[in-house]
Amino acid sequence: MLCAKAFWHVVDTAKDSDKPLDIAVADHLSALPAKEILAFEHCLSRLRDAVYRWDVWAAAFLVGGGCSDDRFSDFTAGLVALGRAWYERAAACPDALAEHPAVRTAADAGDQDVIFDEDFNFVASRAYERMTGDSDAFWEAWEAYADARSSTEEEVEEGMGEPFDFGDAQQMRRRLPRLAALHLGPGPG
Numbered sequence: 513m514l515c516a517k518a519f520w521h522v523v524d525t526a527k528d529s530d531k532p533l534d535i536a537v538a539d540h541l542s543a544l545p546a547k548e549i550l551a552f553e554h555c556l557s558r559l560r561d562a563v564y565r566w567d568v569w570a571a572a573f574l575v576g577g578g579c580s581d582d583r584f585s586d587f588t589a590g591l592v593a594l595g596r597a598w599y600e601r602a603a604a605c606p607d608a609l610a611e612h613p614a615v616r617t618a619a620d621a622g623d624q625d626v627i628f629d630e631d632f633n634f635v636a637s638r639a640y641e642r643m644t645g646d647s648d649a650f651w652e653a654w655e656a657y658a659d660a661r662s663s664t665e666e667e668v669e670e671g672m673g674e675p676f677d678f679g680d681a682q683q684m685r686r687r688l689p690r691l692a693a694l695h696l697g698p699g700p701g
Contacts, residue, residue, distance in 0.1 A: 519555040519559075520595070522537060522552065523593070523595055523596070524595060525540065526539075527595065534593075534629070534631035534634070537632075537635040537639075538636075539639075541635060541636060541639030542638075542640075542643050546640065546644075549639050549643070549650075550640075550653060550657040552636050553637075553654060553657075556635075556636065557658075559588075559592050559599065560591075560592060562603060563591055563602070563603050564588060564672060565671075565672045566673045566674060566675050567606050567673055568588070568602070570678050570684060570688055571606035571688055572627075572628075573684075574684060574694075574695040575619075575627055575628075576624045576625070577624040585630075587627055587628050589629050589630070589632040590627040594627070607687075607689065607690050607691050608690075609627070610688075610690030610691045610694050611690070615694070616694065636654075637651070681696055682699075685699045
């Protein structure tokens with residue numbers, strides 16, 4: 513099975529490609545057995561679930577100039593696509609994203625799409641489709657895989673943390689001071 517170390521190896525190796533990351537990862541995965549593709553998806557899902565929190569959503573809100581449910585899904589996939597080091601930094605402290613060069617450049621340019629990576633959500637399904645030639649095969653296999661894992665894995669639910677008002681600039685400045693400075697400008701006095 514594809515373990516966390518192998519998961520990050522696939523992502524890091526794909527970063528060396530001249531292709532977009534999602535395509536490079538799907539290329540790599542499509543050469544693996546079906547079980548490995550499903551294991552990759554499992555690891556991706558767990559990593560995305562681990563950052564499904566209000567503080568991370570607030571970071572996405574600032575970076576993206578707002579953030580719906582679907583867009584937050586793209587943001588959590590994008591955090592994983594940044595690689596292990598940046599993912600772990602953002603998971604520990606979402607405000608650390610203010611130090612990421614692409615986030616800083618995007619803030620200066622008014623680009624609200626940086627980090628949001630919808631295509632990375634679907635790398636495993638694309639790889640599975642390439643392998644099988646069937647666009648529905650992945651979702652059927654994933655459902656069976658996830659069902660089997662849910663009966664053997666203990667669910668760890670930490671919750672999303674304390675909710676707060678993303679529209680309250682003062683609160684955003686207090687909770688995510690560096691990202692707020694980049695995206696909301698300097699605070700009052």
